[in-house]
Amino acid sequence: MILEDYEIGYGTQAIIPLSEDKTMIYEEEGEYIVDKPANQIINYNCNYYGSSYDGRCEGTRSLTGFRSKLPIIIEESRNIIFFPTNSVRRKQSTWIALNKIASYHKNDKNSYIIFTDGRKIDFDISMFSLENQFYRATALKSKFLDRKLLDKNIEEK
16 A cells, blocks of 8 residues: 555554665555655654654664664654664655564674564664664663653652
8 A cells, every 4th residue: 555644653563774765664454655855754754743853863872872774753642753774865765663672683784573473574674783673772772761760750759
């Protein structure tokens, strides 16, 4: 199915560029092609959920101290966090949902991910880079959840 716009939801697994203006979306419910670049889909969804891409990046920097290849929180209430496989300055960066990864493995020179629904997708990213990006996204999630818990405890007092 080809879509003009796409709203990232809890079932979104990966956003993979097919060309400069077409992107494959993998969801638990199926696969979709969107007639937009992957980074534009990410930007749209940051705005859709109440921030800008730059604002999401600044939030990640503030929480983690990371400076490049930043994971971002797309939607706060459901902890939807995505991380890029490459520098986002490259138009062909793939975005992966942290909460949908069951495991990841080495595959020759690259790696693959097994998602929580059992789907396996190969990625053009080294195991070292994938582990690093997974670590960064997990660190962001941990810092974010710690902050949410702290805020909740302050509200209850």
